[in-house]
Amino acid sequence: MKYFLALIITSFLFVGCNDVSSQNSATNVEIDRDQLLRDIQILSSDYFEGRKPDTRGGFIAQGYVIGRFAGIGLNRISDTYTQPFQTVNQRTNEEFNHAANVIGYIEGTENPDHYIVVTAHFDHLGTSNGDIFNGADDNASGVGGMFAAAEWFINNPPSTSLLFIGFDAEEQGLRGARYFIENPVVPLESIVMNVNLDMISLNTENRIYAVGTYHYPFLKPLVENATADAPIDVLFGHDSPDLPPGEDWTMSSDHGPFHSVGIPFIYFGVEDHPHYHTPTDIFENITPEFYYNATKTIIETIREFDSQTEVIKEASGRF
Numbered sequence: 001m002k003y004f005l006a007l008i009i010t011s012f013l014f015v016g017c018n019d020v021s022s023q024n025s026a027t028n029v030e031i032d033r034d035q036l037l038r039d040i041q042i043l044s045s046d047y048f049e050g051r052k053p054d055t056r057g058g059f060i061a062q063g064y065v066i067g068r069f070a071g072i073g074l075n076r077i078s079d080t081y082t083q084p085f086q087t088v089n090q091r092t093n094e095e096f097n098h099a100a101n102v103i104g105y106i107e108g109t110e111n112p113d114h115y116i117v118v119t120a121h122f123d124h125l126g127t128s129n130g131d132i133f134n135g136a137d138d139n140a141s142g143v144g145g146m147f148a149a150a151e152w153f154i155n156n157p158p159s160t161s162l163l164f165i166g167f168d169a170e171e172q173g174l175r176g177a178r179y180f181i182e183n184p185v186v187p188l189e190s191i192v193m194n195v196n197l198d199m200i201s202l203n204t205e206n207r208i209y210a211v212g213t214y215h216y217p218f219l220k221p222l223v224e225n226a227t228a229d230a231p232i233d234v235l236f237g238h239d240s241p242d243l244p245p246g247e248d249w250t251m252s253s254d255h256g257p258f259h260s261v262g263i264p265f266i267y268f269g270v271e272d273h274p275h276y277h278t279p280t281d282i283f284e285n286i287t288p289e290f291y292y293n294a295t296k297t298i299i300e301t302i303r304e305f306d307s308q309t310e311v312i313k314e315a316s317g318r319f
């Protein structure tokens with residue numbers, strides 16, 4: 001198994017070697033468009049068998065995230081990038097004994113002891129009745145976006161430390177994020193906020209939601225400032241308890257456990273679409289230009305959060 005994993009990781013490392021940058025005048029952030037699309041295409045390929053924890057495809061997905069973190073040059077918290085855990089789906093009672101979050105960081109130049117945590121879950125639903133649930137938008141897209149952000153900040157060092165986490169077992173009830181909050185690798189008191197990416201590649205109306213400002217209104221002007229010239233529309237909402245069931249996304253993805261302990265969050269995601277949690281959530285059905293622009297917009301927003309860390313710390317009342 002170890003040899004197999006090493007082989008997988010080594011073969012994927014070459015995927016990361018590409019320094020051709022794309023440019024868009026609407027934003028200062030430049031990212032490698034081909035690499036972004038390659039990451040989502042690979043992670044959502046049949047080879048990964050739907051990336052369910054404790055399956056062959058799930059292990060390959062873990063290995064891919066480790067390989068990309070290493071290739072990008074993220075630091076490890078310990079001697080490994082992984083945070084292994086065992087968990088149970090509280091709804092189905094299904095057990096997972098070999099789940100693992102993948103964690104790397106970039107040290108901040110001015111606030112090395114505080115962290116903005118950028119997250120995206122790499123697991124998905126696996127297979128059912130011979131159908132592979134490839135999970136291109138959900139959430140190979142967020143993972144690819146997270147890689148692009150990591151790469152960008154390696155080249156443009158942040159002032160506050162950035163912790164990047166590929167969460168496992170999100171589809172089993174946010175298990176990876178809950179495990180991290182219960183077993184944090186850095187003190188929870190040092191986490192300034194969470195930026196979660198889940199489903200950022202498929203929208204025909206050029207719209208993405210920045211969820212969380214209902215709970216943390218001081219983040220809204222920062223998001224507005226960062227996205228004023230964005231090539232896509234950034235909408236607010238989906239975070240009020242007054243909304244009909246299912247429309248409040250406060251606990252719908254891995255930002256939920258952060259919010260549960262009072263850590264501010266912004267969650268970037270699109271409206272549900274017909275491919276959501278079906279075997280047709282495949283690479284061919286994403287909207288590549290939107291994905292590219294959404295990723296750049298998210299990086300621009302993280303950059304704003306980084307430059308306004310003191311404002312966020314003050315306003316959150318946690319420091």
Ligand SMILES: [Zn+2]
Nearest residue numbers: 138139198199
């Ligand atoms: Zn998801």
